[in-house]
Amino acid sequence: MSDDTFTERLRLARPVSGDLDALFPIQTDPRVWTHYPSLRHTDPAQTLEMIERWRRSWAEAGLGSWVARLRDTDEVVGNGGCTLLGGRVWNVGYRISADHHGRGLATELARAGIERARAIDPDRPMIAYLVEHNTASAHVAEKLGLALVHRGPDAGNPDPSVVRLVYADRPLTLAQLDAALR
Template identity: 75%
Template sequence: MTDDLFTDRLRLSRAVPADLDAVFGIQSDPRVWTHYPSLRHTDTEATIRMMQRWERSWERAGLGSWVVRLRDTGEVIGNGGCTLLDGGVWNVGYRIAADHHGRGYATELARAALAQARIVAPERPVIAYLVEHNHGSAHVAQKIGLDLVHRAPDAGNPDPSVIRLVYADRPLAPAQLAAALR
């Protein structure tokens, strides 16, 4: 499998160190983190650690998150894909730059990621975990065919009223669900 994948409008590329500034620009933008502001990256070290997690997934499982570029211009507009979690599940994630919200890019990215996960290791469940008030993210999970399998308070969230949702493409074993709640 190639590390680059093309969709109708996007080029999905395995991250390289030269992508750091563009990825940090998205991860540090408060407009992208309105649903979970405490996770916003405030320094590049957080982005480096995230990109290292992606790379470990690529090395371990043959799939990880990509840097998302517009196919026609090459502009970096996000990141996401399927990353292997310790519980043996794929986590489909999608983070799109605020200036590009509402154009269907997250759904296009998530569909491509789900398809690749099913090619690379179809026996592994695909999950999406998010906070309940992030309706856009929940809508993407539903559009790619994931079903709600868990709803509970979000342990460790600075806001104790926040609810964690987990969507999945199949029922999860307890250890698999636990991976989404870490």
């Protein structure tokens, strides 16, 4: 029996190493990384390490990033879900193939991740961690019911002018905000 999660249009599955060939083209597409180009993958080893991080998150927290496929065609269209940051906050995140932007898939995927995270541990705050010029992601965070709780420099970003935003479902303690910003 599969432990896949289904939304209206997506089948969400835990990642496996065999997902590399479908995920690598998404992770290398400059259109997907418009808002943070220095994170764009240039080597399949980067994508494989990302898959392994997701798998560790599933093993340690009972939740992580899913591989998202269209239910009607089984095409891989991205990844996303919730991961635990610093043992203190759930971080909802997603990456959708540029060919599928603007169709609400990110919101659909993120909602599924939030539902699962709240079922596992509803007492942990939910956050979305994004850069200010990514207005599409900010719009998704707001549709998910998250509100802006932090705006500041994006430490470690090669572009010093970039501003980091943290949205959350509730006020954060300093320790929770610190976990979100690491």
